Amino acid sequence: MLRRGERVWLNAAVALVYAFLLAPIVIVVLAALNAGAYLRFPPEGLSLRWFVAFAQSRSFTRSLAFSLKLAATATVLSTVLGTMASLWLVRFGGRLRTTLRILLTAPLAVPGILTGIALLIFFYALGWGKTGFGGLVIGHTLICIPYVFLITSAVLVRFDQSLEEAARNLGASPFATFRRVTLPLIKGGVISGAIFAFVTSYDEFNISLLLSGVGNTPLPIQLFDYLRFSFDPTAAVAGTISIAMAVVVVLLTQRLVGLESLYMGGG
């Protein structure tokens, strides 16, 4: 039990942490609602005019759409690849397990800009200079795989394989076993991994900076280019949209996998 004095200090500390985490978000949102012409805080009156400006800017809407398409593609690819990798590694990795785990999660440890440079050099070496969407998908998938891999592995390690044996024993083919037993039980991990992958891809800056080209500009790069020349609240609007998306994603996770996956033991 905490004594009264201690509780006061604890509450204060928690409040400070939350303030520290949430303040930037509040500032971005308020800046987006600024009625004035410049990106600044506190706002000079409230208005939605910069939201309208964002929606009317072709370069912003196009890069938003591009970012969403890119993130969706990278999410699908990295979820499939990361899940397959963790299934194999957890079950059959043997002596290679540790080495392969380090290799698969390396993109987390290597600075993104280095991964980007490496990919750029690699693509040029292949004579595949103007990679556009394809190159970005490869780069994003690469950095998304570790999230899917790690989360799915954590779930798989706890998975009771006698459940799969029971399914086979009852007449299920390996594929039917995966579809009817394994996947439903690990889906919490797979969905969490996919959501992480999506957010990671949507936010990715370093690799996008090096691999994007004309007409292939993800939103973060567009934002960066824009801020170099103009300093108006449109940038804050882009940030606010990202924040709103993150909130939706968090709520979705809660809804899809939150409590249920805790219950299911395996998932």
Next chain:
Amino acid sequence: MASLRLQGLTKRFGDVVAVHELTLEVPSGELVALLGPSGCGKTTTLRMVAGFDVPTRGRIVLGDRDITADPPERRDCGMVFQHYALFPHLTVEQNVAFGLEMRGLRRPDVERRVGEILERVGLGGLGRRYPRQLSGGQQQRTALARALVISPRVLLLDEPLANLDAKLREEMRFYIRSLQREFHITTLYVTHDQAEALVLADRVAVLMNGRLQQVGAPEEIYHRPRTPAVAAFIGLTNLLPGRVTGRSGERLVLETPAGTVRAAGAPDLREGMEAMLSVRPEHIELDRPGEPASRDGVNRLRGVVQERTFLGSLIDFRVDVGGGVLLRVQGRGGAPQRVGEQVSVSFDTTAAWALPRREG
């Protein structure tokens, strides 16, 4: 229904031989218990029959079909796993229906058969529950129902009662037995619990260090063990080293450190051979000393009570009968003998069993 035959089944994991040249038949409709201490290879054997482990050598024949190379889903074995392995994301009904659905049965047939089997195992009305909402005994019944509903050619049980408390375990023993009789299903039952094996099985196969020691009816295994290891593993027994010095009618005469004893013995024991004498504590009686040499059919030794332990309905004695031999004796609850008292120890010559002394 089909018989299950294991022929020269061998399994190696690297340098470790888990199962060595196991040949065993489970006749159609019988329940054979594969009994042995943990790590003896019994679960590995079961897993080979189910198709989860591939034998290094040997064959598995179910009915007239060699299933050694078949994948698990085509073996038609129903298995009950030690921890039941019920699908946690499916209800009891869905768990039981799983095997029928995999066989492509139509919905109405699936529902009818699931309903019937759930009634039969006493789970009618619990079909909509999830496994986590069931007690241990109910989970066990669900696992049995799931394995039986597909009408498998053989039923495999892997320590099915190991996770139940003592009282429920006792109850489930008889329950499984009656279910097996009713379905008349060929059953291989793996257990380390000898009481379970003796109660349940038509025949008991004792497996130690991956080698089959003895196969026989429960009485035979209990009263006529073929190796000292089996004698020591099944029930309580006193093991005395001795040497066969002659025959007296039906009985062998053995010289033991505690004196001369007459005993029934394995047929392959010859004069001059080293032997091991097994006498169960419940077959030994304690008397006041006085009555002298052995009467016909009864061995009589003199001893001193060293220990006396009250066990409720029984009293457990340890009696020093000389030659460094301590005999364990179980007397009835009211046995009057005290520690330090001189006693006479007697047991029938038929209750003493001599077996060849060799490593096994």
